[in-house]
Amino acid sequence: MEEFKLAVSLKPEPLFCIGGKKASIASCSPDTFFVVTNSTIATILFALIVFLLFWAGGRNAKLIPGRFQAFFELIIETLYNLVESSTSRKVARVIFPLIATYFIWILFANWLSLLPGVGSIGFIHEVTDDSGKKLQELVPLLRGPNADLNMTFAMAILAIIIVQVAAIASHGIVGWLKEFAPEPHFMDFLLTPLEIIQQFTRILSLAFRLFGNVFAGEVLLAVILKLFAPIVIIFYGLELFVGFVQALVFSLLVLTYLSMVTAGGHDEEHHEDEHHNEVVTSGEAGQMAA
Amino acid sequence: MNLLAAGIAIGAGAVGPGIGIGIGVMGAMNAIGRNPEAAGRIQLIMIIGLAFAEAVAIYALLVALLLLFVVTK
Numbered sequence: 001m002e003e004f005k006l007a008v009s010l011k012p013e014p015l016f017c018i019g020g021k022k023a024s025i026a027s028c029s030p031d032t033f034f035v036v037t038n039s040t041i042a043t044i045l046f047a048l049i050v051f052l053l054f055w056a057g058g059r060n061a062k063l064i065p066g067r068f069q070a071f072f073e074l075i076i077e078t079l080y081n082l083v084e085s086s087t088s089r090k091v092a093r094v095i096f097p098l099i100a101t102y103f104i105w106i107l108f109a110n111w112l113s114l115l116p117g118v119g120s121i122g123f124i125h126e127v128t129d130d131s132g133k134k135l136q137e138l139v140p141l142l143r144g145p146n147a148d149l150n151m152t153f154a155m156a157i158l159a160i161i162i163v164q165v166a167a168i169a170s171h172g173i174v175g176w177l178k179e180f181a182p183e184p185h186f187m188d189f190l191l192t193p194l195e196i197i198q199q200f201t202r203i204l205s206l207a208f209r210l211f212g213n214v215f216a217g218e219v220l221l222a223v224i225l226k227l228f229a230p231i232v233i234i235f236y237g238l239e240l241f242v243g244f245v246q247a248l249v250f251s252l253l254v255l256t257y258l259s260m261v262t263a264g265g266h267d268e269e270h271h272e273d274e275h276h277n278e279v280v281t282s283g284e285a286g287q288m289a290a
Numbered sequence: 291m292n293l294l295a296a297g298i299a300i301g302a303g304a305v306g307p308g309i310g311i312g313i314g315v316m317g318a319m320n321a322i323g324r325n326p327e328a329a330g331r332i333q334l335i336m337i338i339g340l341a342f343a344e345a346v347a348i349y350a351l352l353v354a355l356l357l358l359f360v361v362t363k
């Protein structure tokens with residue numbers, strides 16, 4: 001009987017090499033111009049699915065929504081209330097599309113990569129392990145986008161750049177630079193490097209949190225399948241939950257960073273908005289109590 | 291040797307975040323018990339806090355993965 005090697009690979013496997021030649025089944029020659037990996041294909045495919053789904057949801061939007069439209073309105077409305085609850089209304093309207101995009105994309109990418117077939121359909125080739133035994137190894141055709149460090153790093157870098165841009169936009173260049181020299185100024189020789197390093201650790205922890213959770217989840221499912229297959233259904237449910245929580249955590253953290261750097265700039269408007277919100281919420285509470 | 295190091299890295303590295311997340315959730319549950327109306331808001335802040343505690347475990351996982359796949363010998 002042919003034995004399968006447990007396919008745990010940290011890197012996505014290249015499938016096509018544009019401008020180069022394939023060195024072996026899962027690697028490109030070094031002069032390759034652009035490497036199309038299995039996670040590239042999955043990313044494009046999943047992005048297309050999410051786009052079509054939401055495009056269909058927003059097409060012929062009516063004032064009185066049908067069931068299909070109401071479902072999408074529910075998602076968007078819940079997200080918008082979440083964003084508005086942690087920042088002022090003015091800022092919320094600007095940053096909401098970004099936060100919603102992060103949430104929806106990460107959620108759908110995580111859930112779609114749990115579908116049977118993703119990571120389990122592909123080419124089989126033969127490898128020899130350390131002891132010289134021949135094993136079959138699978139090179140999957142699709143790989144979950146967030147199980148690829150390039151994807152999560154790109155999203156994290158983009159998020160932190162946008163945070164810096166938002167800080168400049170709401171406080172000006174001088175205000176932005178002042179953030180890096182916090183209050184007790186005689187300590188700045190220590191604090192300034194820390195503040196700068198913090199921006200980079202934010203990128204690192206955002207990227208690795210998402211990647212680590214999704215990748216560890218895939219390895220966990222593979223190991224459980226090999227050990228005792230029937231209980232995999234429990235872990236599958238766990239992975240669905242983890243996929244949701246990680247999408248929430250990523251977008252909430254970006255939201256927190258953004259509301260931190262934009263707070264305080266337009267003090268009066270901010271307070272006015274908060275006051276307005278308070279009035280509304282206490283009014284609602286009164287209605288509920290009645 | 292690398293296998294042992296990776297095992298210790300993630301095993302020992304998960305202790306701290308485990309305790310931290312436990313304390314965090316305990317605090318949030320106490321708060322919800324006292325003030326059930328604020329449950330939604332508390333949950334949100336708790337999840338952000340847990341994400342920070344979990345980051346430490348992710349760093350341990352990163353070290354373990356580096357030991358397994360990148361560092362040779």
